[in-house]
Amino acid sequence: MNGKRYDETALLKYGFCADGVGFSLEKQLPCGLLFRMRVTPEKEETELWDPLSGEPYVLHRVEDAAGEFVGRVREEFARETERIRSACFPEVLFPEAAAAQLADYLLKTYGDEPEFLWEQYPDYAIWRRKDNRKWYALVGRVERKKLGLESGDTPILDFRMEPAELDRLVDGAKFFRGWHMNKKHWCTVLLDGSFSMGELVPLLEKSYRLAAGK
Numbered sequence: 001m002n003g004k005r006y007d008e009t010a011l012l013k014y015g016f017c018a019d020g021v022g023f024s025l026e027k028q029l030p031c032g033l034l035f036r037m038r039v040t041p042e043k044e045e046t047e048l049w050d051p052l053s054g055e056p057y058v059l060h061r062v063e064d065a066a067g068e069f070v071g072r073v074r075e076e077f078a079r080e081t082e083r084i085r086s087a088c089f090p091e092v093l094f095p096e097a098a099a100a101q102l103a104d105y106l107l108k109t110y111g112d113e114p115e116f117l118w119e120q121y122p123d124y125a126i127w128r129r130k131d132n133r134k135w136y137a138l139v140g141r142v143e144r145k146k147l148g149l150e151s152g153d154t155p156i157l158d159f160r161m162e163p164a165e166l167d168r169l170v171d172g173a174k175f176f177r178g179w180h181m182n183k184k185h186w187c188t189v190l191l192d193g194s195f196s197m198g199e200l201v202p203l204l205e206k207s208y209r210l211a212a213g214k
Contacts, residue, residue, distance in 0.1 A: 006039050010088040025084070029076045031069070033057050037084065046081060048073070094125075096155045098191040099139050102200065106137065110208065114139070123155075129211050136160055136211035137204060138181065139191065147176050147188070155191040157200070159207035185210075 008023070016023040022040030029035050034049040048057040059065040060074045094100040094114075106112050106127050114125035124140040138158040145151055158181050161169075166187050169175040174194055178186025187203075189195055 006089050010090075011039070014084060014087055016088075027080075029073075029080060031073050031076050033073060033076075035077065035080050037081075046077075048077060094139070096191055098193065098195070098197075098200075099155055099157075101197050102137075102139065102157065102191070102204070105197065105201065106204070129208065132211070132213065134211040134213070136207045140180070142179055147179065148172050156188050157191050158186050158188050159203055160185055160210040161187040161203070161207065162210070 006023070008018075011023045011025075012018070014025070015027065016025045016037075016039075019038075022038055024036070024038045026034055026036045028051075029048075032051070034051055035046075036049060037044070037046045039045075048060065049055070050057045057073070059070045060077050094103055103114055103125075106114075110127075110129075112127045112130070114127060116122065116125050118124055121140070124138065126135050126139075127137040128135045136159065139155065140158070141153055141155050143151075143153050147154075147156075156179060158178050163184050166175075166177070166184070169187065170177055174189060176188040177183035179188045181188075189200075189203075
């Protein structure tokens with residue numbers, strides 16, 4: 001779930017032009033070369049051109065290329081690229097809208113931010129109470145077949161639930177026993193649009209209370 005996506009408004013403010021599919025920018029660097037970048041939802045392309053020859057300039061990408069000019073070009077190219085990324089590519093913790101809304105709700109309601117505990121599982125985040133450090137929510141991504149569904153993968157939400165209510169709700173379609181969690185006390189639901197935030201909020205509130213203990 002961690003990554004970066006461009007902000008269209010920021011791109012336009014920076015000087016990019018929309019071309020129907022993506023956004024393009026051309027500007028001259030102090031070294032005299034033309035800096036060109038084009039971004040689309042699928043990829044990012046950045047290149048330099050020599051306006052005198054009309055040919056692309058590539059020496060800044062050649063590891064063994066040396067010299068005062070190529071060194072200057074590398075610095076200016078890297079500086080401009082970093083400026084654009086800082087201004088136009090805000091960090092996205094959760095690409096899925098449902099997970100992003102959930103994180104926003106938990107921050108505004110309890111002041112809790114997600115914790116990414118596992119380097120090998122960058123899509124997994126947990127939330128815990130401040131008073132006792134107990135978890136009350138987990139967001140991750142699993143293969144659907146592991147939940148008994150059709151192929152593909154899906155974002156999920158794990159939260160605490162009373163055992164009796166869990167037994168009543170688990171149906172193998174919308175409600176599942178906790179994935180990677182205690183299957184008697186945790187429930188899993190899909191964050192694929194199956195639930196609205198209005199439906200998730202009471203489940204999260206109950207999980208938060210259950211995490212307080214007795």
